[in-house]
Amino acid sequence: MDRHLISRGLNRCSTGKFALWVVPWAALLLFGLYAAGLCLVKGLNQTNMDNRFAFGLWIFLDLTVIALGAGAFFTGFLLYILKLDELRAVINSAVVVGLVCYSGAVGILAVDVGQPLRFWFTFWYPNVHSMLTEVTFCITCYLIVLCVEYLPIVLKNRKLRDVPSMLVFEYHLHKLIFVLAGVGTFLSFFHQGSLGGLYGVLRGRPFAFREGLGLWPSTFFLFILSAAAVGPSFLVLIVSLVEKLSKKHLVRPRALDVLGRISGLLLSVYVLAKTLDTLLWINRTSPERGFPAAQFYSWRPFGTWILLAEIVGFGLIPALILLTPRLRARRGWLVSAGVLACCGVALNRFVQTVQTLALPTLPFDKFLSYYPSWQETGAFLAVVAYGVLVYSFSFRYFQLFPEERELKLEAPRKEEEVECIASFS
Amino acid sequence: MKRLGMTIDIDRCTGCGACMLACAVENNIPPAEAANDRKGLTPIRVYRIENGADYPDRRAAFIPVLCQQCGHETPCVHVCPQQAVDIDPETGVVGQMPQRCLGCRYCMAACPYHARYFNWWDPQWPAGMEQTLNPDVAPRMRGVVEKCNFCTGRRHAAAEAGKADYTPACAEACPTGAIRFVDLNAGTPQGEGHFRLLESLGTEPKIYYHSSKAWVRNQSRDRKGAVQEAHHG
Numbered sequence: 001m002d003r004h005l006i007s008r009g010l011n012r013c014s015t016g017k018f019a020l021w022v023v024p025w026a027a028l029l030l031f032g033l034y035a036a037g038l039c040l041v042k043g044l045n046q047t048n049m050d051n052r053f054a055f056g057l058w059i060f061l062d063l064t065v066i067a068l069g070a071g072a073f074f075t076g077f078l079l080y081i082l083k084l085d086e087l088r089a090v091i092n093s094a095v096v097v098g099l100v101c102y103s104g105a106v107g108i109l110a111v112d113v114g115q116p117l118r119f120w121f122t123f124w125y126p127n128v129h130s131m132l133t134e135v136t137f138c139i140t141c142y143l144i145v146l147c148v149e150y151l152p153i154v155l156k157n158r159k160l161r162d163v164p165s166m167l168v169f170e171y172h173l174h175k176l177i178f179v180l181a182g183v184g185t186f187l188s189f190f191h192q193g194s195l196g197g198l199y200g201v202l203r204g205r206p207f208a209f210r211e212g213l214g215l216w217p218s219t220f221f222l223f224i225l226s227a228a229a230v231g232p233s234f235l236v237l238i239v240s241l242v243e244k245l246s247k248k249h250l251v252r253p254r255a256l257d258v259l260g261r262i263s264g265l266l267l268s269v270y271v272l273a274k275t276l277d278t279l280l281w282i283n284r285t286s287p288e289r290g291f292p293a294a295q296f297y298s299w300r301p302f303g304t305w306i307l308l309a310e311i312v313g314f315g316l317i318p319a320l321i322l323l324t325p326r327l328r329a330r331r332g333w334l335v336s337a338g339v340l341a342c343c344g345v346a347l348n349r350f351v352q353t354v355q356t357l358a359l360p361t362l363p364f365d366k367f368l369s370y371y372p373s374w375q376e377t378g379a380f381l382a383v384v385a386y387g388v389l390v391y392s393f394s395f396r397y398f399q400l401f402p403e404e405r406e407l408k409l410e411a412p413r414k415e416e417e418v419e420c421i422a423s424f425s
Numbered sequence: 426m427k428r429l430g431m432t433i434d435i436d437r438c439t440g441c442g443a444c445m446l447a448c449a450v451e452n453n454i455p456p457a458e459a460a461n462d463r464k465g466l467t468p469i470r471v472y473r474i475e476n477g478a479d480y481p482d483r484r485a486a487f488i489p490v491l492c493q494q495c496g497h498e499t500p501c502v503h504v505c506p507q508q509a510v511d512i513d514p515e516t517g518v519v520g521q522m523p524q525r526c527l528g529c530r531y532c533m534a535a536c537p538y539h540a541r542y543f544n545w546w547d548p549q550w551p552a553g554m555e556q557t558l559n560p561d562v563a564p565r566m567r568g569v570v571e572k573c574n575f576c577t578g579r580r581h582a583a584a585e586a587g588k589a590d591y592t593p594a595c596a597e598a599c600p601t602g603a604i605r606f607v608d609l610n611a612g613t614p615q616g617e618g619h620f621r622l623l624e625s626l627g628t629e630p631k632i633y634y635h636s637s638k639a640w641v642r643n644q645s646r647d648r649k650g651a652v653q654e655a656h657h658g
Contacts, residue, residue: 043567044528045545050463052539054530114528114543114568121507121527132506132531204500204537204626290625361537361623364474364488364644368463 005397007158009405011248012396022392025385032382035375036111044114046375053357057372058112061380063195063349065101066139067223068342070231072098072146073188078262080181089255092153092400093242094235099146100390104383106143111379131197138191145184149177153398189224196223199352206291208356210281218277219352225273229266230345232259233322233338240335242395248408250401253329260334264322267341271315278307299367302355310351314344429516429575430609430631431596433489435641437603440487444469447598450557451576453564455548466542468492468573469595476640486641489604491595492540492573493622493630494519500628501532501541501572509570517609517631518575526569533570537623538630541572575606620646 006012013021039046049056075094079087087094110116126133154160155170193216199208200217210217236259243250282293297304321327321337328334358368372380394400445467448454454466469491476484495501499519502510509525510532512518533541547567550558558564561578565571576593583591596604607614614633620642621630636642 043546044543045459045464049530050545051465051533051542052463054533054543112529114530114570115526115566118507118525118527121525125507125509125525127505127508130504130506130531132504132529136506198531201503202500202535203498203503204535204623204628206626288625289627290623357534360539362472362490362539363646364472365539 002397005157005159007156007397007399009408010399011408013246018392018396022389025388025392028385029382029389032378032380032385035378036108036382038375039111039379040116044112046373048371048373048376050370052368053354053370055353055357056370057376057380058108060346060350060353061383062105062108062112063353064346065105065383066192066195067227067230067345067349068234069098069101069105070188070192070227071235072101072149072231073142073184074228074231075235075259076149076181077185080178081185084258086252086255086258089251089401089403090235090239090259092398092402093239095146095149095153096391096394096400097235097238099143099150100387102139102143102146104386106139107386108379108383131194131201134194135191135198138187138194142184142187142191145180145187148173149180149184152177153394153400156399157397188227192227193220193224196220196352199356202356205356205361206286206289207296207359208352209285209289210277211285218273218280222270222274222277225266225270226345226348229263229270230341232263233267233318233341235259236263236334237338237342238391239401240331240338242391246395248404250404250407252403252407256331256334257328260322260328260337261325263338263341264319264328267315267319268323271311271319274311274315278311296355296359299359302351302358306347306351306355310344310347314340314347318344426515426610428609428631429518430494430607430613430633431491431575431593432605432607432614432633432635434603434605435486435488435634435636435645436638437601438471438487438489438599439601440471440473440485441600442471443598443600444489444595444604445471447594448573451559451562451579451594453548453558453562455546455550455564457546460546464543464545466544466571468540468542468571470540474641474644476644484638484640486636486638488634488645489595490538490540490622491632492519493538493628493632494575495628495630497627497629500535500537504531504535506531516575516580518577519572520574520577521570521572523563523565523569523571528568528570530570537626537628541570543570544568618642622646 002015012018047056072094075087075091078084079091110119113119122133122136152170152173155166155173160166196219197217200210200212200219202208210219212218212220236256239251239256286293296302297307318337318340321333354370358370360367448469449466452468457465460466469489472488472490474486474488476482478484494517496517499512502512502519506529507525507527509522509527511520511522513520528543530543533543544565544567548564559578561582576591579591579593592606596606609631614635618635618637620634621632622634622645624646634645636645
């Protein structure tokens with residue numbers, strides 16, 4: 001039914017099969033939109049956040065998806081600025097992942113603030129000393145950049161290519177792509193850092209507060225590094241998952257190998273930096289503010305295991321796997337390391353958000369726990385469903401993997417070669 | 426010019442909660458049916474601490490905690506993305522502008538005293554109760570943050586009436602005189618027994634506490650003191 005919309009030379013499942021895939025996700029999206037609507041109409045009393053747990057599941061989600069979506073800017077940076085041409089095979093996919101992550105994060109933020117209609121106040125009365133101002137400006141600008149970067153992918157649609165003016169528009173957009181990659185990289189570096197800075201500047205929260213360089217606390221740099229490290233890993237996971245679900249060979253192993261190697265390299269630098277930062281915080285920053293660091297880990301379930309898990313289990317181990325060429329060459333190891341790295345960044349964002357708020361600062365106050373309400377969980381799931389739907393439609397109707405057609409043509413040739421060799425032997 | 430502050434004598438506080446009630450009435454805090462310990466609006470909140478000893482040596486004390494009006498690197502002022510929090514240069518009072526607040530709650534996360542509160546519900550009063558509202562204080566809408574502002578409404582009303590001094594509702598209501606509203610320019614409380622909450626953070630709070638009991642001071646001052654107190658029994 002929709003064959004005329006699918007790019008020439010690409011095989012996609014039937015419309016019925018695609019509809020079967022889409023319907024459950026659309027239902028989940030609708031459920032999530034209902035939950036988010038309740039929060040907008042009735043207020044944030046629908047959530048389980050409270051005066052102590054001012055942030056909850058949604059801020060954790062925002063920080064995590066923005067870190068995972070870093071693959072978009074970082075792949076663009078590697079391809080267009082550092083000229084790593086192997087990554088051309090995954091750049092479109094990276095842009096879609098980035099767009100989904102950033103737009104999802106902005107969408108959930110709109111529900112998370114008490115007065116969403118006042119969003120423009122931040123632009124009108126900006127407090128230049130606030131990290132949140134920096135985050136708001138950079139994320140908004142970068143989302144616009146991502147939308148513009150997404151346009152050439154949309155314009156590659158078979159039907160749109162029949163319109164001559166669209167071809168001209170696409171040609172001009174391509175000329176802009178290097179500028180967009182540069183601007184996107186700059187904005188992304190800043191807002192990834194500012195998201196880390198959000199917590200690092202909290203002087204009143206010794207668990208989160210960090211010393212730093214000039215205006216920026218160390219978490220500013222750690223967030224940039226961790227996002228740049230896991231962004232490529234998340235891209236490897238997405239590509240592998242799409243290959244598995246679609247039962248198609250979409251990119252040559254070389255591109256994934258480059259992504260894995262870069263991810264491993266940055267992850268090892270991050271682990272080293274995080275370790276040094278933690279030691280400095282334990283031995284100087286926290287005690288100087290009257291809080292022995294050990295006491296932060298005396299509240300169950302947040303024991304020292306969480307620190308070890310973050311640095312060793314989800315940092316050092318995936319870094320070593322990704323830095324070993326023999327292991328990286330095997331898809332199972334590559335994907336496992338990617339999963340560990342992504343879990344690590346999620347755990348880091350969880351610690352920054354939830355553990356920071358759970359720990360009391362007043363000596364006579366108590367430790368609190370928090371469980372999200374169904375409305376919060378529903379809105380969270382809506383972002384996941386939205387992401388799956390945008391990616392699924394993009395994969396079906398646009399050419400996300402430029403090598404897909406070549407790989408499809410090569411596959412029968414290889415089979416013929418095998419048959420030939422078999423018949424001669 | 427005054428630098429407004431408070432002294433709170435913990436030894437005098439009986440934990441009666443009159444300050445909390447007076448604050449709620451003065452500041453038009455609406456009754457919220459579903460509000461609980463964690464979602465209620467309590468710009469001043471009385472905590473109970475105990476010395477941990479067994480009977481007959483068991484002792485308790487009450488610590489009223491309100492916005493500490495931090496005077497140095499005020500945590501909430503720095504973080505607000507749209508300048509909805511400011512410091513009055515004349516009095517040093519940290520103010521909150523609900524009409525500019527986005528409701529992002531970053532200031533609440535930043536406050537070490539947990540003295541900022543979010544309006545989780547629309548303000549609603551039972552029929553007829555609107556008549557009791559204080560005309561000097563505007564009710565706040567749902568979705569914004571609020572906090573103690575040393576009864577700014579009273580200060581403005583006093584200024585309009587040509588009076589130089591005023592007293593916040595909590596200090597006025599305290600039956601034992603534990604809460605006193607003071608001009609810190611006339612001298613800050615010094616000497617044995619005086620302390621401020623979390624002084625080690627360097628935020629220079631303008632609320633000064635006093636207790637003659639060492640265990641109260643140790644448990645209140647900072648977490649290091651509380652931990653040591655726990656270890657020493």
